[in-house]
Structure formats: structure tokens, C-alpha cells
Amino acid sequence: MAFFVMVVAAAEVVVGLSIIVAIFRTRRSASVDDVNLLKN
């Protein structure tokens, strides 16, 4: 089970970090507070 958790964690890190990089490219910030596109 621990191996599967590890693989899922690795996949999550890869996707999450690439999302962060993509957000940073468009918004020039990696802060969670600045990501408020869904808020009016």
C-alpha cells in the first residue's frame, strides 16, 4: 500500500508543481491568496 501511496504522491507533486509554474507564468505570483479567478 505504501508504494501506491508513494506513486500517487509523486504524480500529485508533478501535476501540482506544473500547475504552480503555469499560474506563476500568467500571474507572476505563487501565493495562494492571489489565485482568486473564481471570485467576482
Next chain:
Amino acid sequence: MNHVSTALLQALSDTGKTSTGEAVLFWCLAPIMVLAGIGLLVVKKAVHAALLVITIMISLAILYIAQGAVFLGMVQVVVYTGAVMMLFLFVLMLVGVDGSDSLVETIRGQRWIALLAGIGLACVLVGVVLKAVYSPQGFTAVAVDNNPQGIAQILFGHYVFAFEVVGALLVTAALGALVLTHRQRLTPRVGQKERADARVAAGAILTPLPAPGVYARHNAMDVPALGPDGQPLDISVPRVLRIRGQEADAQEFAARIDRVLAGGSAGRGQAVRQHPGELRDGCDGGQPVSLSTISCWRRFLFSLGATTVLLRRNAIIVFMGVELMLNATNLTLVTFARIHGDLTGQ
């Protein structure tokens, strides 16, 4: 929370299999890990947080190996400290190392709510572990020749479909990362030909630069060469000397040549040597983390990770918190696998 951990160790030693050395190892590593986890909550810079998480990962790997999960321990070192945390550091370098966290609360009372939720989660998890029923046989040695072989039998035997699915998940994640970070080129690619064309169009010198001292009366590096018209060529002096201001002055040198031609003795030009500025202080002083209460329970790590996710604003540090939670889960899985004498947990 201490007595919980003691209870677990006691439960293990009731079956007479846990050595005191392992207990000492655990009690050395657990405070380190918990301190590093608390540090993840309080340090300002994301790089320091990454280093703390690496500390936790390595300690976890040691604990895995001590619990007999040799293969998982090595995989932990390779995958987490080698790949995942390096990925974190690379992204930190891309996104900007100096971006420190803002401490302004956007949601009122968010900090206290997060702390409360973290403590509550810790209490719930400790309660669950306290009420857990350990298998009657206690810690048993796994009846396989060695750890990697047993894990291979389980992975490729009983869980082969899950294994394939997980592999597909990894491939999908890699492709997703490629798609997410791909950027369409807005300008034409600048290659060698384009650069050369631009240089010619800008009127730069296409031939090699003249060597210093050519046709002059002196061939030192700081003496400019003389052109066909007898005028000194500044570009013949190496660029470094020009930037440092160590070249011989062209006008002065022309005058010296005249004096030489007139039969006088030319004085050796004195190069101005600039001393580099005073050494800058390179260290930025990491802040040490000290906390009075040390509670050593691995579930505490999980709640620390959860609190990190709730508290921190830097998205990268939030991800480190998620990693912490997953790793605490892994440690629990390994421990219970050992208690039940079953490799499936690994």
C-alpha cells in the same frame, strides 16, 4: 501523546521482538521529525521548508529500514529526497527563491481556525490509534527470503492490476505536466543564422579583432595595436583590461611613440589597478527553530502537514504539507504491516 507511542512500543515489545536499539533510534528520530514538521509551519523561506521536509524524508527512510521495510526505505530515499524534493527545489528556483510568505490574514481568524483544526485532527487520530485492535500474534517476521522479493511477489501477484493502473497514472501525470507547462512560441526562434545576420546588420566587426601591440613599439597586452594609419586601435586591447581600466591610454601611448621616435626614453605606463570591493557577507542567517514541547507521535506529523496546508500561503509550501501528510500515512502503513506480519502494507 507520549504514552500512545509508548503503548505502541510496548505492544511491540510484548511479543519480544522490538530491540531497545530500535526504540532508541525511534526516540532519536521522532523528535527530529516533529521539530522539522513544526519548522515547516514557522520558517519564512520556502527553501528552508524544503530542507526541513528533506530531513523528515530521510528520517522516515531510516525508520522504514529499521522496521524491516528495506526496499521501501531505499525507494523513499530515491523517490522523495532524490526526485520529489529536487523537483520542489527546481520549481522554487523557477518561481523565485526570495519570495517569502505574507503574514497578512485574508480570512479573519484563519490562523486560529487552522490551528484548532490541526489539534482536533491530532486528537481524533490519536483516539483512533488508541482504540485500534492489534492482531493477536503481534509482530511476526515475514516468511519470505528477503524484503524486495516478498514485495515483488505481492506487487506482481495479487496487486498486478493496481500496479498497472498506478503506472498509467504516473504516465498520465507526466504528460499532464508536459501539457501544463508547455508554452506556445510567440516569436520566431533565434538560431545561429539569425544571430549572424543581426550582427552583420548592426555593423559589428566580422573578422577577428587585431592583436594588441601589432605594429606598435611594444607588444604588451595593454598596449593597443596601431592601425594602418598609425592610430592606436582601442579594440585590440582585451575587453577585460578595458573594463578594468588597465589599458594603456591610447593618446598617451601615441605621445610616447612620438617621444621614442624623437629619441627620448619612454616611461613605462602605469596601469591602474582597482581593488575589488570589500568582501560581501554572503550568509543570510537561517533562523533556528526551537519549541518547548516535543510530542513524539507519528500521527502528529500528519496533523502538522494538514495544518501546514491550512496555514501557509506559498503554494509550494502547501504542497510540502501534503507530502508530509502522505508520508505520515506511509509510516503508519509500514508499522501496521509489521505488526500484522504482512507485507501488503508496504
